[in-house]
Amino acid sequence: MTRPTIADLARAAGVGTATVDRVLNGRPNVREETVRRVHDAAERIGYHGANIIRHRMLADKPEFRLGLILQKSQHAFYQETLRLFEAQARASTLRRVQITAKFLDDPNPEGLARLLVAMKGRVDAVAATGLDHHAVTQAVQELRASGIPVYSLLSDFAQGVRESYFGTNNLKVGRIAGWFISRLARNPGKVGLFIGGPRFHGHELRETGFRSYFRESAPDFLLLETQINLETRQLTYEATVNLLSRHQDLVGLYCAGGGMEGAIQAVREMRKPGQVVLIVNELTPESQAGLQDGSLSVVLSTPIKQIAADLIQQMIEASERGLTETPGQRFFPAQIWTPESEFMM
Structure with missing residues (x-):
């Protein structure tokens, strides 16, 4: 060529x-x-x-310094998120965007608060993923008082103080997961649910949407008590093995946050393809492999590339007009992946 x-x-x-x-x-x-x-x-x-x-x-454009705080430096999803943000920063024609990225491998609110405060004086705006906690809200208030807007990414926090939320409508994502399980399950039965923890605002919204869907539209299914997996692979694996062993009539399982690799592994080992409808969030090499071998039914993923492009643009515009008086939110439709999807990873 x-x-x-x-x-x-x-x-x-x-x-x-x-x-x-x-x-x-x-x-x-x-x-x-x-x-x-x-x-x-x-x-x-x-x-x-x-x-x-x-x-x-x-050449004559001013520099824009963007702080980015993500979880779990070794996880494929967050590595890909950083890669896409860096690509969109390079593609920006509004400013010379420079990214300062930090990872929080131990997802605790105090650690996130320290990373946020450490960004003061080093960046013009911050986007972060993390827990909703009063320590985080105080850190966001401190940055805002210094003229640095903070944007919550993927899971909301510090509502009313942060500049805006960018991510999916997590309440709707939970309902979509419920819809898929109710339609793909061979018959009504028991359904399990994992969330990372009570401080993940996005997970709580997914749980609320998930349960409300079954209550309103699929009452023949029995939802088991929600389990907290701390977004860890091993804990999710052990908990899924326990669920599958105790409940032979388990027909569906939704992993609303991290740790999905453990659920995929357990279902792959203990059930034939299609016996349990497993739904997870975010397309990674492991979730793609789960779709292809039939242990996973559907992946609901976040359109990170579009979020990164729109968020960088809004950050730059906000730096020119000043902080907003009314914090907002920007929802992006979740992407749906099935075993029949064409993958371009």
């Missing part, structure tokens, strides 16, 4: 070759809108000079 030429780039951008030449060589008297159009076309067709155009386009 031949590399795109200047003529190809001009056609893709809807401009003349002379204009492309001026953009590539950084000559004056080219409108910013035209430069951006040529850059976007270069990215789209794979033109080799796209990075040069971007660097010149951002």
Whole structure:
């Protein structure tokens, strides 16, 4: 396959070759809108000079420092989340976005609060995942008082103080999981549910939506008591083995947070494909393998790429207009993956 030429780039951008030449060589008297159009076309067709155009386009743009706090540095989902945020930061044409990323391997509120406060003076805005706790709220208030907005990511915290929440509608995600189990189960029976812990606001909302769906629309199913798995693989594995051993009529299981790898392993070892409808959150190599071998029925995932792009843009805009007086939230539809989906990981 031949590399795109200047003529190809001009056609893709809807401009003349002379204009492309001026953009590539950084000559004056080219409108910013035209430069951006040529850059976007270069990215789209794979033109080799796209990075040069971007660097010149951002040369006189101010820097924007973004703090990003994620959980579990070794987990594939959070590694992919960081990768997508870094890619969207590089793609931004509004500012030169620099990311300072920190991981919290032990998900405790005090640790998250310390990481948040440590961002003061180092970043212009922070996005974080973590627990909802008064210590976290105090840290968010401290940053806000310093003019640094904090955005809750994936699971909400510090409502009324943080700038905005970006993620799925977790109440709706729980209802979707309930709908799938009620439709895919061969017959009504017992249903299990795991959440990471009571301080994960997103997990509590998923649990609420999950239970409300069965109460309203599938009353023939019996929901067992919710189990806390602390988002750990081994604890989830042991608890799932226990559930499957004690309840031969278990027909469905929803892992509303982390630790899904343990549930997938236990179902794979103890049941034939299709005997238990297992629903988890987030597409990773292990959940994809579970879909493909039939131990997993559905994955409900978060559109991180879109969230990262929209969040970075909103952060930059907020830095120009100032903190909002009314904190908000931005919901993104969950992505649904089944064994018949086409995977591009």
